[in-house]
Amino acid sequence: MSQEPSYERYHRQMILPDFGLRAQQLLLASKVLVIGAGGLGCPALQYLVGAGVGHIGIIDGDQVSLSNLHRQALFTTDDVGQNKAEMAAKKLSRLNPDINIEAMPVHLTNQHALDILDQFDIIVDGTDNFETRYMINDACVLLKKTLVYGAVSQYEGQVAVFNHLLPTGERSANYRDIFSDPPKEGSVLNCVDAGVLGVLPGIIGSMQAAEVIKLITGIGEPLVNHLLIYQFNNHQLFTVKIMPQSKTSSFIPIDAIAFKATDYAWLCSSSQHALEIGAAEFDQLIGQKNIDIVDVRALYELPVVQTFNHVRIPLPDLKEAAGQLKNDTVVVFCQSGKRSLQAAEALMALWGTARKVYSLQGGILSWIRFVEKQ
Template identity: 40%
Template structure:
């Protein structure tokens, strides 16, 4: 039953055709788990709480940074360094005290995903990395939970509803029907490296919340079996149809994934053998401390270098092909970027140009900040 306060609060929603008190009561009785309180998670949390979803869970372990504020609009400058999860939950409670909340201030992985997800009706994927996307997808399939998926990069976004229960009792396609296997890690730049248009996060996140509310209230036609592609520069949309694959390893006719696996290894981010071209930040630090200062090539953008650097030569990856003349093939070149993805591409470019004495700084300057110099500012 809805209280008098709730009838007033949700009045503009209740008077909608095909929604009514019944639809509002469905939302109040429902539970939604949001993975991440970042660019996608924030609009989801805000609109789902405002709409009156009865219980909202949040998985988030990160802290608020200055670079978040361009698109994560519930945080403020004064909150930098504080817990994202705690701040987001406080914001939900301030917006709508009727909503019950649960914060999981931990990284979701194969050891805890099933326990976290099992108590929720719907899962919203607001993550920004491939291992988490495959992990959450597989957990939802194994548990029979619908998954509202989205991803954003630069000016483009995509959304779909995975593993939706249909009228005949079957389940719709899931993430592995769209992307059976992950691409090589070096082919997947993150938003940290490629950038993201701030307003795009709000648009795509709001569409995700729209699909959640439709699903819970039994409204309209879901993005089940369809992938919505949105380009914010041209303001164009298109749809791709997704079909279930009988060879899907988690939901096909003969599934081979019946429990969660190591998704870092699956996505090629945690190889068992160390790459022969890798050098760790501790190895580099030892070289510097011993006076054997190596030649360091920083392939980040100019503005990133200006904020903080390791005193290397700065040639952005986009300019490297035309500026290899600044490098010598006779000395070892240690290449780094922010996290290690652009530097891998740079290493391959230089190999193709005949360079053989090359090392990639594993984990990039982020690893240097975490393990060597915590005072370094990186954005």
């Protein structure tokens, strides 16, 4: 890695006002870790590598799958089955061979997170689940690292810079200052259940790369103490001012030992597992009389189920339409079992223990796989 920048490679950014040789040298001297080489990580990585961030770490234990390709533009169909971090590093080193790219083909866990994150200046969260997001946030607070956060849900995205060193010597707000503890599993949709257009994480991941470049070079105003919400459908941006909260520290492990002992999977899991049934039990129930089976997916969702009797009541309409359900046993299902768990909880709240409510774990997709195996 050379500290003397290639004027030809970086020419178009180096001629920018306020950028120049100074900013380029700062980029080349920086170490950035991108966690997750997925929908957010791919575009973030492409721009950070292109811009000449001198040392880039990529950590991802997953393999490229066909359903990734519509939004993870670094990968091609030939890459299916390969580790994402290694494949991304291979492609990115062709994009810019002058920088150092380090692939870590493992899942980040709280056992090694502190050691890995500590080797970098800025951390980029490109993950897709709350468990890892809370763990990364807490690690950054403990290690005093700046975290560039991005997340998407259907047609909206969020971006923020967390835990950044302020001129006062204090750290800016972090994720737990906004959402102090994780939501219950299933109460928030992920991309598998909710769907996502490829271009949305493309936009949000690019915004994360932009924040990293602003933080390193000092140009512009990064989203410190601000949460940005981007709405894809009308290109509206909504920015909310956030502030550190005094109660936040009580949610974050006090030191490395406490961090390693924290069960992040448990923190993010639902307390309502008792309601869930597997595909085999579901298969038995659908043949019985005096049971209401309810599909709580939106009406346009596929596959449409035609092999057993059921009613379709999309989750948002469930409360008003609950009167249609007359039987003492009600079984709800959705695509992957997350929304149906939410539906089951809503019906339990409505009816208490007067009726039995079950949610199909793994959703209709798990039942289809079960039937295919039989």
